[in-house]
Amino acid sequence: MTGPGTTAKAVIAAVIVSMSGAAAAQQCQPEVSFSAWLDSFREEALLSGMSEPTIRSALGDVGYDPEVVRRDRAQGVFTQDFLTFAGRMVAQYRLDHGANNLARYANTLARIERTFGVPGPVLASFWGLETDFGANIGDGSTLTSLATLAYDCRRPDMFYRELISALYLIERGDLAAAEMRGPWAGELGQVQFLPSRYVEYGVDFDGDGRVNMLTSASDALASAARYLQHLGWRAGEPWLQEVRVTRALPWEQADVAIKLPLSQWSAWGVTLADGRPLPTIGPDASLLLPMGRNGPAFLTYPNFDVYLEWNSSLVYSTTAAYFATRLAGAPPVSPGAGVTPLTAAEVREVQTLLQRRGHDVGDVDGIIGVKTRAAVKAAQLQFDLPADSYPDAALLARLRG
Numbered sequence: 001m002t003g004p005g006t007t008a009k010a011v012i013a014a015v016i017v018s019m020s021g022a023a024a025a026q027q028c029q030p031e032v033s034f035s036a037w038l039d040s041f042r043e044e045a046l047l048s049g050m051s052e053p054t055i056r057s058a059l060g061d062v063g064y065d066p067e068v069v070r071r072d073r074a075q076g077v078f079t080q081d082f083l084t085f086a087g088r089m090v091a092q093y094r095l096d097h098g099a100n101n102l103a104r105y106a107n108t109l110a111r112i113e114r115t116f117g118v119p120g121p122v123l124a125s126f127w128g129l130e131t132d133f134g135a136n137i138g139d140g141s142t143l144t145s146l147a148t149l150a151y152d153c154r155r156p157d158m159f160y161r162e163l164i165s166a167l168y169l170i171e172r173g174d175l176a177a178a179e180m181r182g183p184w185a186g187e188l189g190q191v192q193f194l195p196s197r198y199v200e201y202g203v204d205f206d207g208d209g210r211v212n213m214l215t216s217a218s219d220a221l222a223s224a225a226r227y228l229q230h231l232g233w234r235a236g237e238p239w240l241q242e243v244r245v246t247r248a249l250p251w252e253q254a255d256v257a258i259k260l261p262l263s264q265w266s267a268w269g270v271t272l273a274d275g276r277p278l279p280t281i282g283p284d285a286s287l288l289l290p291m292g293r294n295g296p297a298f299l300t301y302p303n304f305d306v307y308l309e310w311n312s313s314l315v316y317s318t319t320a321a322y323f324a325t326r327l328a329g330a331p332p333v334s335p336g337a338g339v340t341p342l343t344a345a346e347v348r349e350v351q352t353l354l355q356r357r358g359h360d361v362g363d364v365d366g367i368i369g370v371k372t373r374a375a376v377k378a379a380q381l382q383f384d385l386p387a388d389s390y391p392d393a394a395l396l397a398r399l400r401g
Helices: 005-018 020-024 034-048 052-059 066-073 082-089 092-104 106-116 120-131 142-151 156-172 195-201 217-231 262-267 302-310 314-327 344-356 370-382 393-400
Strands: 240-244 286-288 298-300
Touching: 034 052, 034 142, 034 156, 052 142, 052 156, 066 142, 082 314, 092 106, 092 120, 092 314, 106 120, 106 217, 120 217, 120 314, 142 156, 156 195, 195 217, 217 302, 240 314, 298 314, 302 314, 344 370, 344 393, 370 393
Parallel strands: none
Antiparallel strands: 240 298, 286 298
């Protein structure tokens, strides 16, 4: 079992520095044509030490794909509320396949947990959500996607690094250029790592001499565990637990950024989902109300912060963590007392109105992210509304008024 260590990081860092000319050439279209940009990239890659065969195999057939840019601009899946998204993603077939894979790879997952401290259900949840356990890793040209996004003006620096990292994977012998196929955004393999993450955290867990997350489930799962360990995963600790809340809770305390002792949540009337008392000992926890005080309720522990590092979307992270609890034996989540979510257009209106009042909501995109939730809570406190951080019709009416 091997990992890239610091050598790979140092090589890529050196390449980035040495290719400053290509970086300077990155301009928003149409000031520099894609073909001219790519020619400059090839020249600088060669001068930096990348071999000619690697450059030729990686970039020989690469072109600009406007569909990649269109899809990059149109991402909207996380405008769905938690119950809608989780209901679709944590479907029975995924639960069944997850259970089957936990049994099939039980020995491998046990060895991974001994090595990195991350349990099988957590790894299987990411594996299932990202690629349906390796069944749908994508079939587009990864190198075309990375080159297109590196040339595009939205996030050129990020994807410039990813394109360099992809070349390094070829140079190192992990993957051939023809094998680099995946979804439109440039990820690779069964847990969908961008190339830089693949380089830094990839593990040859099956011992065949290369890191192949495309066809080796062992490599993919161990690499995911190594990355989660790097992000701060705490072995042997919980990540998410469904609870029941009372109607008299100080709602402003329901925030993933606020961690309190379990005894405090108990004192405020929070119980386990079945009504039993909370444990008397355990790590401090946050109360997460992904759809406000009338929806599902969870305690989140420090390991949940690792989910947010993997993907900053609160809806995705809560769904992934919930999926892992289901695979570990938890029952389906309660929908709560009932919530009528605002539409994406109404959320954008809330964001616009909050922004006009001086609140930082991040992007006005219809997604109820961390910044929007913080702004919503501040406005709810100002209007003397229950400050559960979730925008509803009452808040929208006050903002309009």
